[in-house]
Amino acid sequence: MTLVTAALAAQETAVVPDTIRKWVQLGHLTPAGRRGRANLFRLEDVFAAERATRRTHELRRAES
Structure with a gap:
């Protein structure tokens, strides 16, 4: 299992490192x-969090 830093996780998901930390804070x-x-992260977990937060944002936009 390869673990990556928040900076590399952010780079892989095209977000800033603060976003990775926010995803941790939000659970x-x-x-x-x-x-x-x-903190070190599994890339598959990072991608799953990115998909989940994107879905949440898309749903909120659709409701507006």
Whole structure:
């Protein structure tokens, strides 16, 4: 299992690292490990969180 930093996870999903941290705060993404103080993530978890948040945003836009 390959783990990536928030910066690399953000790069792979075309968001800023703050977005990755926000997904963690909101419970959309759970770190799979740590390196020092940095959270590490499985890319498949990151992509799943990205899909879930995109669906939520699309639903909210459709309701407006």
